[in-house]
Amino acid sequence: MKFTKVHSLGNDFLVIDQSEGETIANIDDFARRICDRHTGVGCDGLLLISVKDKGQGLVNFRIFNADGSEAEISGNGLRCAAAFLYFQKKIDSPQIFFQTTAGSRECDLIEKKNSLFQIKIEMGVPHLTSKDIPFDDGSYHEKIIDYPLSINRKIYPITVVSLGNPHCAVFVDRFPARIEWHQIGREIESHPFFPHRTNIEFIRVLNRQEIEVLFWERGVGETLSSGSGACASAVASILKNLTDKKVIVRTSMGKLTVEWEKEKVYQAGPAEVVFEGLFFSQ
Numbered sequence: 001m002k003f004t005k006v007h008s009l010g011n012d013f014l015v016i017d018q019s020e021g022e023t024i025a026n027i028d029d030f031a032r033r034i035c036d037r038h039t040g041v042g043c044d045g046l047l048l049i050s051v052k053d054k055g056q057g058l059v060n061f062r063i064f065n066a067d068g069s070e071a072e073i074s075g076n077g078l079r080c081a082a083a084f085l086y087f088q089k090k091i092d093s094p095q096i097f098f099q100t101t102a103g104s105r106e107c108d109l110i111e112k113k114n115s116l117f118q119i120k121i122e123m124g125v126p127h128l129t130s131k132d133i134p135f136d137d138g139s140y141h142e143k144i145i146d147y148p149l150s151i152n153r154k155i156y157p158i159t160v161v162s163l164g165n166p167h168c169a170v171f172v173d174r175f176p177a178r179i180e181w182h183q184i185g186r187e188i189e190s191h192p193f194f195p196h197r198t199n200i201e202f203i204r205v206l207n208r209q210e211i212e213v214l215f216w217e218r219g220v221g222e223t224l225s226s227g228s229g230a231c232a233s234a235v236a237s238i239l240k241n242l243t244d245k246k247v248i249v250r251t252s253m254g255k256l257t258v259e260w261e262k263e264k265v266y267q268a269g270p271a272e273v274v275f276e277g278l279f280f281s282q
Contacts, residue, residue: 003034003041004088005274006080010224010253012043012274013063013077015084019050028068034279035066041279044220045074047081057093059085061100065219073102073164075123075227075267082107083117083271102164115273123231123265127162128239135160137193145239151187158188159236163265165218166198167232171240175202175214185216199226201233205242212250225251231265234258 001022003014014034016022024030031046033039045063052058061081063071078098085091086109096107103124111118127133130141141147144160149168159169168188175181185200200216213233215226223229230249237243238260246259256269 001034001279002276003279004084004276005041005043006083006271007274008076008079008225008227008269008271009251009256011076011226013045013047013080014041014043015047015049015081017050017084017088017090018048019052024048027064028070031064032066032068033281035064040281041277044217044223045071045077047077049081049085051085051090052099054090055092057091057096059091059096059098061098065217067219069219070101071165071219073100073105073123073228075121075163075229075231076225076269076271077227078105078107078121079117079119079227079269079271082109082119082121083273086112086117087115087273100164110268117271118268119271120266120268121227123163123228123267125263126232126235126260126265130160133160133162133166134195135166135193136195143239149188149191149193151184151191156184156188159239160198161232161235161239163228163231163235165228166194166196167229167236168194168198168200169203169233169236170200171203171205171236171242173204175204181214182216182222185222189216189218199229199232201226201229201236203233203237205237206250208243209246210248210250211237211243215251224253225256227256227267227269230256230269231258231267235260235265
C-alpha cells in the first residue's frame with residue numbers, strides 16, 4: 001500500500017490516494033495498524049482521498065483517527081491532503097474542492113517552496129446550538145458559553161462549538177501540568193454530554209489578536225497542533241469577546257491564522273510533504 005507522510009506543525013497524517021486503485025477492506029483496523037508509532041508507520045490520522053475531477057479540483061476526502069474511528073473533518077488534514085495533491089501535481093486547478101462528510105470545503109494555494117506549502121482552507125459555518133454540535137445535557141441551548149461542566153468534583157467553564165466536528169474550549173490563565181491537562185482532556189472527551197465524544201482545546205488568551213492553545217484530539221490524544229481545533233479556539237474566543245475576528249493561534253510548533261469572516265471561518269497555515277513509502281501489512 002503506497003502512502004505519503006505529510007504534517008502541519010507536527011500534526012502528522014498518512015495520505016493514500018484511492019484514485020490510483022488502492023482498496024482497503026477493513027478501514028478501521030487498517031488505520032489502527034498503519035497509524036501505530038511502534039509497529040506501523042506512525043501518525044495522528046489516516047487520510048483517504050480520491051480525485052474525481054482533476055481540472056475542476058474535485059476530491060473526495062475521508063479521515064480516520066489513530067484509534068480507527070472516522071472523523072468528520074480536519075483542518076490540518078485538509079491542508080495536508082492539499083499539499084500532497086499540489087506536490088504530486090494531481091490537480092490542474094489552483095483551487096481544490098474537498099467533499100467531506102461535513103460538506104464541501106474550498107482550499108487555495110498561497111505559496112509553495114519545495115515540499116512546504118502555505119494553504120488557506122475554508123472551514124465552513126460554525127454550529128453553535130446544542131443539537132448541532134451535538135451536546136446533550138437534557139436541555140436545548142442556543143449557545144454554550146461558560147457552561148459549568150463537572151469533572152471529578154471540579155467545575156470547568158466550557159465553551160462548545162462545532163466546525164463539522166465537536167470542540168470543547170477550556171480557557172486558562174496558565175496551562176496546567178501536562179499530566180493534569182491530559183487527564184482533563186481524557187475525561188471531557190468521553191463525557192456523556194458529548195454523544196459523539198469531543199475534541200478539547202486549552203486556551204490562553206495573549207491579547208485581542210493572539211491566543212495560545214494545547215490540543216487533545218478525540219481518538220488520538222495530545223497533538224502538536226489541530227486545524228479545526230485552532231478554528232474552534234478562535235471562534236470560542238470571539239464568542240466570549242476576548243479577541244477580534246482575526247486571530248493568530250500559536251501552537252507548540254508554530255502558528256495558524258484564523259479569520260471569522262461574515263458567516264464562514266477561514267484558516268491559513270503550513271503543510272509539508274515529508275516522505276513516501278510502502279506499507280506491507282494488510
